[in-house]
Amino acid sequence: MEATPSIWQQAVAIWASGGWAMVALALDAFIIFYMGSAIFWRIRAKGYLYVTEGKMKTWVKDPAKGRGPVGKMIRFVMGATNLTEIAIRFDELNQTEIAPINRDLKVMQACVGIAPLLGLLGTVTGMLATFAALATGSGGDKTMGMVASGISEALITTETGLLIALPGLIFQYKLAREHAQYKAFLAHLQTVCSQRIYKENQPAKAA
8 A cells, every 4th residue: 555655656757757748648648548438339329239130120120119229220211212212311320320430530540640659759859858958068967867857758758659559559440340340230221121111112913
């Protein structure tokens, strides 16, 4: 228990020694993981993973039986009377279901790419501080302290940028797979609904 404050103090000291770039890195990390978590739970909240093939076809045949977000989507698209109208409704569905997630994933991807660049920027400013200390210092402990501070800033920001970017990249890959799976589900749902509408529009065979 006594070691906890010491570890915390060391973490704060290391963070502070990284300079102003650490603030930008912290904001970037917050955006990455906040948006990533929001995207993940937004996709999972659709409940499509729990809709079996049989259940989907039952709901398409009788939309009133549909439950949850998927049931709501089926009731919306099955209000169409022909294939052209159902295609339009699925286009609208894609605009509301897929497009916002695409946008957020692009923002997250940009933030992941920015993280190592912010770390590199901190490295440059740290090295500039180091060279400035060497150029203006007269030697002694004060100059060495300034040099050590500049080198510390350069290394810490680089490491922090990589520590943010690597898990962010893995998280982004996981979300991209979830998103692709959801898009595939919607594409399959469109096929099932279109087949149902097609059958309903076929003229009844004479007895």
